[in-house]
Amino acid sequence: MDTESQLTRLGLFDARVPRYTSYPTAPHFGTSFGQARYIDWIGQIPPGSAISLYVHVPFCRRLCWFCACRTQGTSSDAPVIAYVETLRAELALLRRHLPAGVRLARLHWGGGTPTLLQPDMIRWLTDAIFETTPLAEGAEFSVEIDPSEIDAARLDALAAAGMNRASIGVQDFDPEIQQTIGRLQSYDLTRAAAEMIRDRGVHSLNADILFGLPHQDPARIADSVQKLLSLSPDRVALYGYAHVPWMSRRQQMIPSDAMPTPQERLRLFEVARQLFLWDGYAEIGIDHFARPEDGLAVAQREGRLRRNFQGYTDDVAPVLLGLGASSISRFPQGYAQNAAATGAYTKAIRAGQLAVHRGHAFQGEDLLRARIIEALMCDFRVAQKELEDSFGLSPAGFAALMRPVADRFEGMVRLGPEALEITREGQPLTRMVARMFDAYDLSKAGHSGAI
Ligand SMILES: C=Cc1c2[nH]c(c1C)Cc1[nH]c(c(CCC(=O)O)c1C)Cc1[nH]c(c(C)c1CCC(=O)O)Cc1[nH]c(c(C)c1C=C)C2
Ligand SMILES: C[C@H]1O[C@@H](n2cnc3c(N)ncnc32)[C@H](O)[C@@H]1O
Numbered sequence: 001m002d003t004e005s006q007l008t009r010l011g012l013f014d015a016r017v018p019r020y021t022s023y024p025t026a027p028h029f030g031t032s033f034g035q036a037r038y039i040d041w042i043g044q045i046p047p048g049s050a051i052s053l054y055v056h057v058p059f060c061r062r063l064c065w066f067c068a069c070r071t072q073g074t075s076s077d078a079p080v081i082a083y084v085e086t087l088r089a090e091l092a093l094l095r096r097h098l099p100a101g102v103r104l105a106r107l108h109w110g111g112g113t114p115t116l117l118q119p120d121m122i123r124w125l126t127d128a129i130f131e132t133t134p135l136a137e138g139a140e141f142s143v144e145i146d147p148s149e150i151d152a153a154r155l156d157a158l159a160a161a162g163m164n165r166a167s168i169g170v171q172d173f174d175p176e177i178q179q180t181i182g183r184l185q186s187y188d189l190t191r192a193a194a195e196m197i198r199d200r201g202v203h204s205l206n207a208d209i210l211f212g213l214p215h216q217d218p219a220r221i222a223d224s225v226q227k228l229l230s231l232s233p234d235r236v237a238l239y240g241y242a243h244v245p246w247m248s249r250r251q252q253m254i255p256s257d258a259m260p261t262p263q264e265r266l267r268l269f270e271v272a273r274q275l276f277l278w279d280g281y282a283e284i285g286i287d288h289f290a291r292p293e294d295g296l297a298v299a300q301r302e303g304r305l306r307r308n309f310q311g312y313t314d315d316v317a318p319v320l321l322g323l324g325a326s327s328i329s330r331f332p333q334g335y336a337q338n339a340a341a342t343g344a345y346t347k348a349i350r351a352g353q354l355a356v357h358r359g360h361a362f363q364g365e366d367l368l369r370a371r372i373i374e375a376l377m378c379d380f381r382v383a384q385k386e387l388e389d390s391f392g393l394s395p396a397g398f399a400a401l402m403r404p405v406a407d408r409f410e411g412m413v414r415l416g417p418e419a420l421e422i423t424r425e426g427q428p429l430t431r432m433v434a435r436m437f438d439a440y441d442l443s444k445a446g447h448s449g450a451i
């Protein structure tokens with residue numbers, strides 16, 4: 001049987017599964033999660049330790065139809081200025097609870113479009129952040145940049161504040177596809193943005209592109225990937241387009257009949273993957289590629305690759321604080337998420353309260369299952385010894401947990417005494433394999449397809 005027939009038999013083209021940027025996934029966070037617990041977890045951060053900070057900016061000048069991110073359109077700066085004020089107020093609240101001497105190993109601004117912030121807003125925000133938690137030695141400060149919404153003044157302000165990594169949204173270079181997904185962005189504009197970013201000494205440039213877009217075919221995705229390679233990104237995220245018009249109303253503008261089939265999506269991914277590999281990129285997990293000298297590729301080779309809400313990371317900080325509407329924080333004790341709607345978030349903060357309204361405290365087998373899922377997503381492999389060292393799982397316990405999964409994915413997943421491993425041909429099944437270790441009820445979460 002050829003690989004595609006085997007993947008068909010195993011259900012790849014019919015399954016709906018999460019992307020596992022956390023375990024449990026966000027739909028399973030409870031609503032009865034109180035401020036008190038969040039404050040308690042913040043108080044338990046070791047004094048003088050390094051943590052990470054994510055800042056969410058839920059505004060865009062343009063609203064691309066394909067986009068499933070939590071963001072809203074605005075033509076004026078007024079809501080953005082008000083939002084930055086709220087972020088500063090949230091930081092002031094955090095300062096009351098943070099132990100002394102905490103520093104930032106990583107700072108990431110995402111969205112939405114953080115580059116909607118004008119230079120003076122960038123300075124207000126970075127001043128408030130660094131007053132709360134200064135950057136640690138060797139820290140990384142990364143910003144998501146829309147090539148259509150950036151100029152020299154804003155880049156200068158970001159570089160002066162210490163930005164040393166940047167991520168640009170590309171999605172696809174084909175004009176017809178851009179029309180269909182409601183995001184026009186010429187190659188020349190994208191190239192100019194990449195050059196402006198590099199001119200400011202930003203040492204690492206990431207780009208996001210998508211497979212599975214309407215009207216995409218192997219020739220078109222190959223052309224887009226070649227154009228992207230001509231910009232020499234250090235890292236690339238090759239995401240599968242998630243068509244979830246029931247969750248993201250803007251996507252109703254995209255004709256469903258122009259969408260490739262799941263089988264075609266797999267071929268599109270393979271075409272793009274081959275081009276990155278031929279150009280010398282290392283394959284990172286299920287959807288990233290990185291130059292061999294890039295931190296992600298090094299972390300992967302050394303077994304230090306991790307998964308978080310931004311996808312893959314080499315961040316080892318045990319705490320990630322999420323600031324802004326809808327942001328999720330991760331602690332050794334569990335997850336906490338701010339109110340998703342900007343209005344509800346603003347109301348809480350302006351009333352002098354933190355805006356956490358959902359969360360999950362790890363319990364029972366959560367941490368064991370979370371680690372198994374993370375190891376599959378990062379390394380396509382789960383090692384018995386690691387689970388024994390970390391969770392006391394015996395060889396017999398390991399075999400009992402893994403055997404049903406190896407049987408379910410026979411031929412694509414190998415089980416030995418030392419490890420469970422997904423084969424190269426089986427890699428498209430990774431989220432389905434991970435799902436086997438998910439103990440929560442996934443029937444109501446409305447996930448997109450497995451490929
Ligand atoms: C920066 C934008 C995006 C983030 N994730 C995605 C995008 C485009 C992709 C995505 N993530 C989820 C879905 C829903 C359907 C699915 O395939 O599962 C899509 C299309 C899952 C998701 N994203 C958020 C939540 C609460 C969930 C459900 C939980 C899960 O499946 O893990 C919110 C969320 N996503 C992103 C951010 C920054 C964010 C806010 C905290 C990134
Ligand atoms: C932050 C990144 O999220 C990706 N992104 C935005 N919307 C979607 C979607 N519906 N499906 C997959 N990826 C998406 C884009 O590539 C963007 O650059």
Ligand code: SF4
Pocket residue numbers: 059060062063064067068069071111112113146169
């Ligand atoms: S892709 Fe970027 S610019 Fe477009 S709507 Fe989404 S967050 Fe905004």
